[in-house]
Amino acid sequence: MYSKELLKGTIExxxxxxxxxxxSMYGYEITQQVKNLTKGKIVxxxxxxxxxxxxxxxxxxxxxxxxxxxxRQRKYYHVSEVGKDISALKMQELSxxxxxxxxxxxxxxxx
Numbered sequence: 001m002y003s004k005e006l007l008k009g010t011i012e013x014x015x016x017x018x019x020x021x022x023x024s025m026y027g028y029e030i031t032q033q034v035k036n037l038t039k040g041k042i043v044x045x046x047x048x049x050x051x052x053x054x055x056x057x058x059x060x061x062x063x064x065x066x067x068x069x070x071x072r073q074r075k076y077y078h079v080s081e082v083g084k085d086i087s088a089l090k091m092q093e094l095s096x097x098x099x100x101x102x103x104x105x106x107x108x109x110x111x
Contacts, residue, residue: 001043011044011052016087023065024078053077061086072079
C-alpha cells in the first residue's frame, strides 16, 4: 500500500478517471474498483473519498443522482459537462507531471 501523502495529490484524478470510464458510480463502488484495479496497493478510505466527492460536487465537477433500493438510498456520482473538460485537463497535467518525475528519477514507469 502506498503512503497517504502520495495518494493525497491524486485522489481527485483517480475518482474522475473512474467516473469518466464508468459513467456513474457510488462511493463504496469507487473504493472497491480502485482496490481491485491496483490489487490492493491503493486503498481510498471513506474519510478521504467523501470529502473529495463533496468538494467536486460543490464546485460543479460532479453531479449526483439518488437511487432508492428497497429502503435504502444510494447516491451515484457522475462527471458533469463542465467536469469532463476539467478532468481531461487534470489527467493531462498528471501525465506531464509523471513524465517530468520520470526524468528526475531516471527510470521507466510500467503499467
